[in-house]
Amino acid sequence: MSDKRGSGSAAWHRWQLDEFVAPHGPASARPPAAAHDPLLAARRERVRRDAAEAERRAGFEAGRAAGLEQGLAEGRARGLEQGLAEGRAQARAEAEAEFDRRCREELEPLRALATAFGEALGELDHLVADELAELALVTGRQLAFDALRTRPQQVLEIVRLLLHSEPAPAGQPRLWLNPQDCRLVERHLGSELQAAGWTLQPDDALQRGDCRLASPGGELDATWETRWKAVKAQLRRRRAASGDSDSKPDDHD
Known part of the structure; x- marks a missing residue:
């Protein structure tokens, strides 16, 4: 029995998928039909913008939180330092005032003693x-x-x-x-x-x-x-x- 694949006007060959594509040019030269869908393109653009906006907001919130935390920490440190300085100054002033008051109280009897002693010395030669x-x-x-x-x-x-x-x-x-x-x-x-x-x-x-x-x-x-x-x-x-x-x-x- 003879091989009919070698005879006739149309020779046998392997079937390829692109044989069913309309002969309007190469398939690679035309974008998929979905790329021309305006709704799909708008949806993709909106998703891209939403993702970019979400990323921007996340970065903004993270930066704001970090700045707020740093500001609070610096404010607390500055307030603590100022409070300590004011407390030390007030304590020093109160201690000095108390020391001066006690000095005056202790020196007052001595002045009277010195005066009386001087007067007694002045009268000793007569008494x-x-x-x-x-x-x-x-x-x-x-x-x-x-x-x-x-x-x-x-x-x-x-x-x-x-x-x-x-x-x-x-x-x-x-x-x-x-x-x-x-x-x-x-x-x-x-x-x-x-x-x-x-x-x-x-x-x-x-x-x-x-x-x-x-x-x-x-x-x-x-x-x-x-x-x-x-x-x-x-x-x-x-x-x-x-x-x-x-x-x-x-x-x-």
Whole structure:
């Protein structure tokens, strides 16, 4: 039996799918029919725009949330720092005011004691004998020393007397104090001393209440022992002068 595929006008060949496509040009040259659907194209464009808008909004919300969180954190940190600074300043001011008030309360009895003691010394030569005067001096010295030890703020009065004494020291005086007294004087009289051109200098060799002033014009020893010796010497001179005047005859007799 002969092979009929090799005979006839139409030879046999493998069937291809594109043989059923209308002969209007290559299939690749024409877009699919769906691409020309306006509704589908509009829907795709809307989906694309919605996706882009959603992405933009998501980025915006994320940026806004991050900025808000950063702003809140910075605001809290700044507010905390400001609050701490104001709290420290207020506490410092209240502590200084309380310290000043207590100093005034503690110094007030000492002023009365110093006044009474000075008046008593002024009348000793007329009221008591020599032995009693010496006893009063010893007792007064101990009382004054104890008062100075328990109320070291007395050094402020001493420094004020030196600061306002006449004549004022020449040049730029330097005032030596016990380190604890130096801090106390710096706190309460620092501005006055600075305005007068004085310089504070701590000295561990000085006791509480001692001070020493040096200037180009000389040096003043205002230690406790030196001041007390000056008081005793002045009292003895006054008593000696009073005794001499009592022993002289009255010129009008």
